[in-house]
Amino acid sequence: xESKKKKEEILLYSEEHGVSRASREFNVSTATIYSxxxxxxxxxDEGLESGAKTALERELAQLKxxxxxxxxxxxxxxxxxxxxxxxxxxxxxxxxKK
Numbered sequence: 001x002e003s004k005k006k007k008e009e010i011l012l013y014s015e016e017h018g019v020s021r022a023s024r025e026f027n028v029s030t031a032t033i034y035s036x037x038x039x040x041x042x043x044x045d046e047g048l049e050s051g052a053k054t055a056l057e058r059e060l061a062q063l064k065x066x067x068x069x070x071x072x073x074x075x076x077x078x079x080x081x082x083x084x085x086x087x088x089x090x091x092x093x094x095x096x097k098k
Contacts, residue, residue, distance in 0.1 A: 002028070007036050007048040 002010070006026075014022035014033050023030045039047030042054050053061070 004045070004048045004050075008045075011037060011040060011048075 010022055010026050010028060010033060013025065014037070017025075019030050019033050022028070022033055036048060039052055039054055041047075043052055046052055047054070
């Protein structure tokens with residue numbers, strides 16, 4: 001993980017020499033440099049701190065958590081329905097045998 005100061009150095013270098021060259025020079029992916037630049041543009045210096053998240057990234061994380069909870073709820077409901085169907089079929093077959 002790069003320090004805030006190192007990220008600033010890499011961003012300045014990329015402004016002067018281009019992202020591709022900065023990527024090769026500092027052995028950091030171009031996607032990472034673009035991510036740091038986006039965070040810096042949106043959050044300023046704080047965007048370069050470790051773990052800094054943009055509003056969009058925080059919203060995405062929240063939506064992922066909500067989506068996982070909804071998936072669990074649907075799975076539980078599906079299981080309940082399957083158990084009820086199974087019990088109804090067993091009950092119906094027992095009534096036919098009588």
